[in-house]
Amino acid sequence: MKESVARFWREIPQRYNIIGNKCTVCGRVFFPPRESCPYCRRKSLGKMQKIQLSGKGKIVTYTIIHSATEDFEDQVPYPIAIVELDEGPRITAQIVDCKPEDVKIDMRVESTFRKIRQDGSTGAIYYGYKFRPMR
Amino acid sequence: MEDIGIVSYGGYIPRLRITAKEIASIWGKDGERMSSGLGVYEKSVPSIDQDTATISVEAARAALRRTNINPLDIEAIFIGSESHPYAVKPTGTIVGEAIGATPDLMIADYEFACKAGTAAIQNCVALVKAGYIRYGLAIGADTAQAAPGDALEYTAAAGGAAFIIGKEDVIASINYTYSYATDTPDFWRRAERKYPSHGGRFTGTPAYFKHITSCAKGLLEKAGTKPEDYDYAIFHQPNGKFPKKVAKILGFTSEQIKQGLLVPFIGNTYSGSSLVGLASVLDVAKPGDRIFLVSYGSGAGSDGFDITVTDNIMKLNRENAPSMKEMIDDKEYISYGIYAKYTDLLYWE
Numbered sequence: 004m005k006e007s008v009a010r011f012w013r014e015i016p017q018r019y020n021i022i023g024n025k026c027t028v029c030g031r032v033f034f035p036p037r038e039s040c041p042y043c044r045r046k047s048l049g050k051m052q053k054i055q056l057s058g059k060g061k062i063v064t065y066t067i068i069h070s071a072t073e074d075f076e077d078q079v080p081y082p083i084a085i086v087e088l089d090e091g092p093r094i095t096a097q098i099v100d101c102k103p104e105d106v107k108i109d110m111r112v113e114s115t116f117r118k119i120r121q122d123g124s125t126g127a128i129y130y131g132y133k134f135r136p137m138r
Numbered sequence: 139m140e141d142i143g144i145v146s147y148g149g150y151i152p153r154l155r156i157t158a159k160e161i162a163s164i165w166g167k168d169g170e171r172m173s174s175g176l177g178v179y180e181k182s183v184p185s186i187d188q189d190t191a192t193i194s195v196e197a198a199r200a201a202l203r204r205t206n207i208n209p210l211d212i213e214a215i216f217i218g219s220e221s222h223p224y225a226v227k228p229t230g231t232i233v234g235e236a237i238g239a240t241p242d243l244m245i246a247d248y249e250f251a252c253k254a255g256t257a258a259i260q261n262c263v264a265l266v267k268a269g270y271i272r273y274g275l276a277i278g279a280d281t282a283q284a285a286p287g288d289a290l291e292y293t294a295a296a297g298g299a300a301f302i303i304g305k306e307d308v309i310a311s312i313n314y315t316y317s318y319a320t321d322t323p324d325f326w327r328r329a330e331r332k333y334p335s336h337g338g339r340f341t342g343t344p345a346y347f348k349h350i351t352s353c354a355k356g357l358l359e360k361a362g363t364k365p366e367d368y369d370y371a372i373f374h375q376p377n378g379k380f381p382k383k384v385a386k387i388l389g390f391t392s393e394q395i396k397q398g399l400l401v402p403f404i405g406n407t408y409s410g411s412s413l414v415g416l417a418s419v420l421d422v423a424k425p426g427d428r429i430f431l432v433s434y435g436s437g438a439g440s441d442g443f444d445i446t447v448t449d450n451i452m453k454l455n456r457e458n459a460p461s462m463k464e465m466i467d468d469k470e471y472i473s474y475g476i477y478a479k480y481t482d483l484l485y486w487e
């Protein structure tokens with residue numbers, strides 16, 4: 004459990020604010036951030052720049068989870084989608100604030116700040132991004 | 139006099155609603171009578187993944203979206219709530235990190251029942267005035283819990299509002315503030331207890347009404363104003379009846395309190411209560427409008443504010459975040475069963 008708190012803490016900038024990075028050689032944007040660009044390889048070393056992503060994008064594909072792990076079983080059925088952000092990267096996230104049957108491919112979504120999970124009733128609470136339909 | 143006051147604002151109301159009628163049907167009560175008795179038709183409910191921290195972040199981000207303020211220039215964050223997610227571990231640090239304001243700032247969580255958010259505003263004003271900070275972020279937010287079957291179950295709701303306080307491009311000057319407090323045990327929650335207890339009828343006359351009227355009179359005297367000088371008035375709203383009654387006692391009209399009275403549609407958002415009302419007024423306010431606000435926190439105390447809207451409100455990008463009305467209208471009704479699941483009524487060890 005201690006290890007999971009430490010890992011979460013290291014990832015706070017990505018999880019709270021969707022901070023990725025950009026290869027200044029080819030212009031590609033990555034989330035989560037990468038050490039180097041897989042296209043430019045050595046040329047991109049030291050040329051990766053931190054970038055705040057807008058949190059806006061569209062659903063590329065999705066699935067409805069009916070049978071979840073213990074942490075999420077009180078939320079079923081719930082949609083998980085691959086969201087393509089306007090800056091390019093694709094991320095997997097839960098879709099909230101809409102009924103599972105209302106989720107559609109190509110639907111515009113925006114990020115929202117939510118509780119992701121908690122270590123029971125005595126452990127830490129982990130926060131981060133989910134996505135909701137853009138209104 | 140130097141203008142110090144609100145530079146931007148943002149509110150947040152969760153989407154889920156449960157009607158007083160639905161709650162009443164579970165406990166064998168007459169829903170229509172409960173609704174009209176309390177002046178509350180429905181209340182907001184946090185979804186299973188929302189708490190005071192997530193509501194505070196949404197409200198703070200909405201306030202930031204309306205301006206070009208660099209979050210790093212926010213040098214204080216104070217969050218008032220009686221439902222901080224942790225007993226020990228601040229909500230403010232979660233919010234500070236989520237809006238990109240860390241690490242060069244002061245952060246503290248406040249508690250004073252439903253008036254901790256207005257206390258946060260007063261302290262930001264003082265720090266700006268003293269020259270200690272450039273901008274301060276004051277938030278009042280709650281996910282209020284009530285014991286199943288208790289009268290409070292019809293009103294205990296979730297929501298909040300955030301205010302950036304500073305002295306540059308002030309949209310609403312805080313001309314005067316005045317507070318009134320006594321030791322009055324009208325409502326409390328002991329440490330380690332999940333649900334609050336209250337003094338029944340004792341919550342009215344010696345508590346809510348005495349503190350709000352005393353604070354309001356003190357503020358009017360300090361500001362040298364009369365009720366008719368104000369375009370809008372906002373009072374703490376534990377239900378739909380109390381704020382109407384206290385307005386009448388003080389000589390304010392129902393027209394003055396209408397825009398800031400959200401409790402009939404969302405319930406009592408506790409530390410957010412008078413502040414979501416203020417956000418709703420700022421959604422429609424015009425330069426020159428004068429606003430009177432008095433909060434109330436059990437235990438007990440009131441903070442009063444005399445506010446004047448400035449020309450800068452026309453430059454604020456209000457449309458960059460949803461208005462309180464848009465959030466009130468964007469809703470999804472749930473049954474008592476789902477409500478019980480989402481608000482942890484089914485919790486056992």
Ligand SMILES: [Zn+2]
Pocket residue numbers: 026027028029030031040041042043044047
């Ligand atoms: Zn590259």
